[in-house]
Amino acid sequence: MGRYVVRRLLMMIPVLLGTTFLIYTMAWAIPGDPFASRCGQRPCSDAFVAAETERLHLDKPLPVQYAYFLGNMAKGDFGTTSNGQTVLEATEKAFPITVKLTVVAITFELVLGIGIGILAALRRGGYLDGFFLFTSLVAISFPSFVIGFVLQYLLGVKLGLFSVTVGSGAPWGDLILPGFVLASLSLAYVLRLTRASLLETLQADHVRTAIAKGLPRGMVLRKHVVRNSLIPVLTYIGADVGALLGGAIVTEGVFNIQGIGGLLYHAMRIRENATVVSVTTLVVLIILLVNLLVDLLYARLDPRIRYE
Amino acid sequence: MFSKKTEELGKPEVDENQPLLRVRDLSVVFRTREGSAQAVNKVDLDLARGQTLAILGESGSGKSVSAKAIMGILDMPPAEITSGTIEFRGKDLLTMPEKERRLYRGQRIAMVFQDALSALNPVYTVGEQIGELFQVHRGLSRKDSKKKAIEMMDRVRIPGAAARVGDYPHQFSGGMRQRIMIAMAIALDPDIIIADEPTTALDVTVQAQIMELLAEMRRETGSGLILITHDLGVVAETADVISVMYAGRTVEHGPAVDVFANPAHPYTVGLMESMPRLTGAGDRLYAIPGLPPSLLNIPAGCPFAPRCPRAEDICRQDPPPPAVQLDGIRYAACHFAEEVVSHGIH
Numbered sequence: 266m267g268r269y270v271v272r273r274l275l276m277m278i279p280v281l282l283g284t285t286f287l288i289y290t291m292a293w294a295i296p297g298d299p300f301a302s303r304c305g306q307r308p309c310s311d312a313f314v315a316a317e318t319e320r321l322h323l324d325k326p327l328p329v330q331y332a333y334f335l336g337n338m339a340k341g342d343f344g345t346t347s348n349g350q351t352v353l354e355a356t357e358k359a360f361p362i363t364v365k366l367t368v369v370a371i372t373f374e375l376v377l378g379i380g381i382g383i384l385a386a387l388r389r390g391g392y393l394d395g396f397f398l399f400t401s402l403v404a405i406s407f408p409s410f411v412i413g414f415v416l417q418y419l420l421g422v423k424l425g426l427f428s429v430t431v432g433s434g435a436p437w438g439d440l441i442l443p444g445f446v447l448a449s450l451s452l453a454y455v456l457r458l459t460r461a462s463l464l465e466t467l468q469a470d471h472v473r474t475a476i477a478k479g480l481p482r483g484m485v486l487r488k489h490v491v492r493n494s495l496i497p498v499l500t501y502i503g504a505d506v507g508a509l510l511g512g513a514i515v516t517e518g519v520f521n522i523q524g525i526g527g528l529l530y531h532a533m534r535i536r537e538n539a540t541v542v543s544v545t546t547l548v549v550l551i552i553l554l555v556n557l558l559v560d561l562l563y564a565r566l567d568p569r570i571r572y573e
Numbered sequence: 574m575f576s577k578k579t580e581e582l583g584k585p586e587v588d589e590n591q592p593l594l595r596v597r598d599l600s601v602v603f604r605t606r607e608g609s610a611q612a613v614n615k616v617d618l619d620l621a622r623g624q625t626l627a628i629l630g631e632s633g634s635g636k637s638v639s640a641k642a643i644m645g646i647l648d649m650p651p652a653e654i655t656s657g658t659i660e661f662r663g664k665d666l667l668t669m670p671e672k673e674r675r676l677y678r679g680q681r682i683a684m685v686f687q688d689a690l691s692a693l694n695p696v697y698t699v700g701e702q703i704g705e706l707f708q709v710h711r712g713l714s715r716k717d718s719k720k721k722a723i724e725m726m727d728r729v730r731i732p733g734a735a736a737r738v739g740d741y742p743h744q745f746s747g748g749m750r751q752r753i754m755i756a757m758a759i760a761l762d763p764d765i766i767i768a769d770e771p772t773t774a775l776d777v778t779v780q781a782q783i784m785e786l787l788a789e790m791r792r793e794t795g796s797g798l799i800l801i802t803h804d805l806g807v808v809a810e811t812a813d814v815i816s817v818m819y820a821g822r823t824v825e826h827g828p829a830v831d832v833f834a835n836p837a838h839p840y841t842v843g844l845m846e847s848m849p850r851l852t853g854a855g856d857r858l859y860a861i862p863g864l865p866p867s868l869l870n871i872p873a874g875c876p877f878a879p880r881c882p883r884a885e886d887i888c889r890q891d892p893p894p895p896a897v898q899l900d901g902i903r904y905a906a907c908h909f910a911e912e913v914v915s916h917g918i919h
Contacts, residue, residue, distance in 0.1 A: 470688065474684075478757065479675050479677070481675065
């Protein structure tokens with residue numbers, strides 16, 4: 266187990282190098298002048314361009330630039346944003362907001378996704394089952410920005426139940442609606458996965474054994490059906506945590522949330538490559554770590570799985 | 574809350590003077606998209622304390638379905654019990670409310686399943702799975718039920734029980750897993766143990782050990798054993814009474830000794846002849862020609878007639894009398910039962 270973790274951690278190094286190089290290359294490969302909007306309405310002075318070119322090593326070949334970038338990163342220098350903040354500071358401010366949004370979204374997935382999934386499986390073929398199979402299909406079919414705008418308009422603007430945008434500091438109350446929108450796609454998958462997994466487990470031989478042992482129906486369901494059928498569901502949700510922590514560019518855009526997604530979106534628009542590359546690297550790292558945790562969790566949930 | 578819980582603990586009261594198990598006229602139909610399959614057709618079964626009843630038959634003969642009906646673990650739907658009674662000590666299990674019926678499972682009637690690997694829950698330790706019986710039915714604490722689990726594992730002779738109580742089913746060999754199934758079945762000292770092909774999934778060398786263990790446990794607990802199998806060798810060694818099933822019906826029933834020595838139904842004769850023997854080496858192994866009928870469409874006359882070497886026109890037209898009595902103690906559902914007993918089928 267310990268060896269397995271060490272091996273997985275070591276495997277992250279080439280993955281991180283590969284992804285950062287690709288992101289770095291692609292960020293600079295986008296055509297356009299990196300100084301186009303740096304100096305307000307006027308073109309930047311030659312002295313500024315020369316200084317910046319020197320600072321960012323823009324006159325060197327790409328691999329050399331990348332090597333400088335890695336070197337700086339190793340020293341803990343992740344670059345600065347255009348408004349003078351270091352990228353690290355900007356990330357430190359944005360990340361807690363994304364974490365909060367993720368917590369809200371995952372709560373929806375866990376409570377509604379699993380809850381309704383179980384209910385639908387137990388009432389298989391009933392009205393409730395049919396209704397949620399249909400709504401989950403709708404959620405899967407629509408892009409999240411459509412769901413976002415529609416709910417923002419109906420629940421926020423028309424009914425005034427939720428605030429339309431998220432205030433500074435992202436209070437929990439403001440995050441309910443965006444959290445739901447962010448969760449909607451995964452919520453639908455979690456619901457369907459739970460339902461299917463439960464229906465399969467209900468047919469399992471060991472459930473028949475549990476009934477033959479004279480266990481009460483509720484206990485058979487809780488202990489021998491739900492527990493077993495949630496293994497794939499929790500693995501899916503675990504992987505989703507990683508994806509959500511990486512920032513939700515669209516949802517954060519729709520609700521004006523200043524999280525990782527918003528930071529990336531803004532940086533990409535004004536071609537702040539240092540920020541884009543650094544933040545993306547961080548996101549990749551988070552996803553890798555969360556995936557490792559999910560794999561370890563999987564082994565905890567299913568004793569048949571052992572990592573050597 | 575507390576008083577309600579204690580009410581549900583312990584075995585349901587029964588009248589010990591009534592017969593242990595009395596199944597009459599049991600019919601089970603499976604409703605499928607292709608039609609209704611008559612899986613069990615008017616079956617009678619009796620089991621006394623300390624007795625071993627073997628239900629013999631091919632797959633699809635209805636032997637497992639009958640056992641599941643007795644146990645109350647049929648999936649309904651698609652299954653439906655269309656007629657009959659299953660009386661345990663005089664109480665009809667079929668008309669009993671599910672709440673009460675549950676208390677018979679595990680405590681009065683317990684079951685050993687065929688494939689222990691899939692019949693055990695992969696995510697709980699074997700100790701937890703044996704122990705939960707004591708928690709639910711005896712109200713024991715987690716700690717005490719674990720002790721009980723170790724005790725049960727010792728009783729079915731699992732080496733190092735105390736060390737292995739925390740292991741998961743996949744960490745045991747097939748034979749050991751089946752021992753755990755048996756430990757669960759005898760845990761609450763049931764009156765009836767139903768073993769549904771308990772050795773089919775095991776190596777031949779382990780099969781004998783498991784059968785020996787089952788017989789030993791039956792002797793120790795004094796319970797009745799229903800052994801469902803297609804293995805005649807197993808039956809010959811352990812059964813007191815044999816019921817032979819074919820296409821959902823009991824075709825022959827009687828003391829094991831008599832049925833073995835002198836079968837009264839041509840199907841039983843065929844089964845005996847298809848058993849490998851040590852004598853007569855060099856002969857081809859006999860196989861009953863043809864296949865059992867589809868349960869969706871059982872022929873009008875005797876269901877075995879199309880495969881029966883003894884069949885005459887009457888067999889194809891009229892169903893045989895369900896129980897031709899022979900020697901006062903055995904029955905066969907055959908027009909020619911008496912002749913088969915006295916002259917064989919050839």
